[in-house]
Amino acid sequence: MIxxxxxxxxxxxxxxxxxxxAIGLSITYGVMRVVNIxxxxxxxxxxxxxxxxxTHLNMHPFVAIVPTAVLMFCLxxxxxxxxxxxxxxxxxxxxxxxxxxxxxxxxxxxxQVYHADSRSFQIGGLGTDSIHLGESLAVGKFPLIVFVxxxxxxxxxxxxxxxxxxxxALRATSDDAETAGLMGIRASRTYAIALAISFALLAVGGVxxxxxxxxxxxxxxxxxxxxxxxxxxxxxxxxxxxxxGAIILGVAQGMGAQFGAGFGVLAGHLVFLAVxxxxxxxxxxxxx
Amino acid sequence: xxxxxxxxxxxxxxxxxxxxxxxxxxxxxxxxxxxxxAGKSTFLKSVAGQMPNKSGQxxxxxxxxxxxPSDRIVRDGISMVPEGRRLFRSLSVEENLTVGxxxxxxxRWTLDAVYSLFPVLKxxxxxxxxxxxxxxxxxxxxxxGLMSNPDxxxxxxxxLGLSPAVVKDIYNAFPQxxxxxxSLIVVEQDIDAALKVADYVYCFMHGKITxxxxxSDLTRDQISAAYFGIEDH
Numbered sequence: 001m002i003x004x005x006x007x008x009x010x011x012x013x014x015x016x017x018x019x020x021x022a023i024g025l026s027i028t029y030g031v032m033r034v035v036n037i038x039x040x041x042x043x044x045x046x047x048x049x050x051x052x053x054x055t056h057l058n059m060h061p062f063v064a065i066v067p068t069a070v071l072m073f074c075l076x077x078x079x080x081x082x083x084x085x086x087x088x089x090x091x092x093x094x095x096x097x098x099x100x101x102x103x104x105x106x107x108x109x110x111x112q113v114y115h116a117d118s119r120s121f122q123i124g125g126l127g128t129d130s131i132h133l134g135e136s137l138a139v140g141k142f143p144l145i146v147f148v149x150x151x152x153x154x155x156x157x158x159x160x161x162x163x164x165x166x167x168x169a170l171r172a173t174s175d176d177a178e179t180a181g182l183m184g185i186r187a188s189r190t191y192a193i194a195l196a197i198s199f200a201l202l203a204v205g206g207v208x209x210x211x212x213x214x215x216x217x218x219x220x221x222x223x224x225x226x227x228x229x230x231x232x233x234x235x236x237x238x239x240x241x242x243x244x245g246a247i248i249l250g251v252a253q254g255m256g257a258q259f260g261a262g263f264g265v266l267a268g269h270l271v272f273l274a275v276x277x278x279x280x281x282x283x284x285x286x287x288x
Numbered sequence: 289x290x291x292x293x294x295x296x297x298x299x300x301x302x303x304x305x306x307x308x309x310x311x312x313x314x315x316x317x318x319x320x321x322x323x324x325x326a327g328k329s330t331f332l333k334s335v336a337g338q339m340p341n342k343s344g345q346x347x348x349x350x351x352x353x354x355x356x357p358s359d360r361i362v363r364d365g366i367s368m369v370p371e372g373r374r375l376f377r378s379l380s381v382e383e384n385l386t387v388g389x390x391x392x393x394x395x396r397w398t399l400d401a402v403y404s405l406f407p408v409l410k411x412x413x414x415x416x417x418x419x420x421x422x423x424x425x426x427x428x429x430x431x432x433g434l435m436s437n438p439d440x441x442x443x444x445x446x447x448l449g450l451s452p453a454v455v456k457d458i459y460n461a462f463p464q465x466x467x468x469x470x471s472l473i474v475v476e477q478d479i480d481a482a483l484k485v486a487d488y489v490y491c492f493m494h495g496k497i498t499x500x501x502x503x504s505d506l507t508r509d510q511i512s513a514a515y516f517g518i519e520d521h
Contacts, residue, residue, distance in 0.1 A: 171376065182359075182362060183359075183432070184363055186359045
């Protein structure tokens with residue numbers, strides 16, 4: 001019994017990390033109806049960007065998230081304005097192919113600059129400390145921090161969408177970009193803000209992932225896959241749905257891992273496929 | 289205030305407008321009448337900046353606006369209530385209205401002003417806009433258009449798909465809407481409604497203007513001829 005509780009708790013905490021991968025993807029899909037194939041690769045880029053102040057300025061990885069997020073925000077805005085806006089139109093494949101191209105360029109570019117060695121961030125004892133919740137139940141401090149940060153960020157992002165001027169403009173653009181134009185909202189700008197927010201969140205996901213495990217220039221596609229699965233399970237474009245989808249994915253992987261090393265990831269895929277087969281619109285209603 | 293000269297507009301290879309000349313004085317209500325596909329909506333879209341493929345002159349308050357995108361034109365003071373209302377479906381009634389004020393033009397139109405013009409909307413302000421009846425949705429669309437405090441409000445197909453009683457309610461609001469110098473262009477299929485409310489009428493057929501004048505100067509036969517393309521008996 002206690003093992004099951006433990007598995008679920010660890011799965012939920014892992015889901016918190018997956019939620020950080022997935023929120024950005026959920027935002028860009030929700031606002032632009034574009035699946036960003038390079039999402040995972042940009043997260044790896046964010047991790048490498050954060051590595052610089054950590055190794056050269058001795059900055060704590062948590063602190064390094066801040067400048068990295070600012071940099072990624074600017075990068076997201078620029079990528080949308082310079083590249084993706086030119087591909088937006090009735091053909092949804094065009095922007096998707098553009099992100100596919102960026103994914104290939106990024107992976108090979110990172111390989112060229114940083115080589116294939118795996119890297120990680122060190123946070124000392126905090127990385128392994130845990131809180132005991134009873135005789136045989138313990139929760140890692142770092143996974144708990146990740147989970148709490150994840151909840152806070154999902155909350156703040158959904159507040160942004162419901163309670164701010166720019167958030168309402170983002171939702172209006174998502175509903176009907178042409179009519180939003182009549183209100184004075186220029187879609188090319190709102191799209192750029194959406195990708196900028198998505199990229200800024202990747203800085204958090206990238207650093208946390210790099211603390212939890214290691215990363216290489218090739219880590220992007222797996223990240224994209226988990227993020228994509230979380231978004232689909234939760235329902236496209238719904239932020240809390242995506243969060244719930246990430247938790248479900250984390251728990252499924254944790255449960256699967258009880259049967260053997262490779263079964264964790266497989267169980268996650270099976271849950272994803274089951275949702276796709278029986279409830280393709282996702283488990284939760286669209287709110288963004 | 290609005291002066292259009294030799295406006296030509298196309299959808300791809302299809303030419304929708306053939307050299308339209310159009311004038312509007314400040315404070316006037318102008319009705320555009322004509323059959324489906326006559327070019328009325330295309331004309332409004334051209335003025336609102338939604339038709340990229342066009343040529344000719346569109347001057348508004350002596351500024352050339354023909355090449356500006358729609359989000360700039362609303363800042364210059366032209367607001368459009370699009371055909372089919374086009375409310376934002378994931379936004380509440382109140383959010384639809386607030387988003388109408390995105391251009392941040394100052395003036396008398398605020399949430400409270402819209403609610404006092406259409407009191408029924410106040411009770412429904414937290415509802416999703418698409419759960420409202422057709423008439424109430426049209427009120428939201430008009431209110432949203434007013435929230436940018438335009439100098440010119442263009443309403444496409446105000447009465448389409450609405451019951452006569454609701455149409456009457458909406459037209460009863462027009463005198464209040466225009467009371468402070470606001471100009472209106474109204475596209476209307478219902479000729480009687482159009483003639484009653486308008487100071488001036490333009491009749492469209494096959495992308496051209498076939499007749500224009502003050503309602504009192506036009507005869508029924510002239511209008512039928514311009515509308516349907518049939519000769520006087």
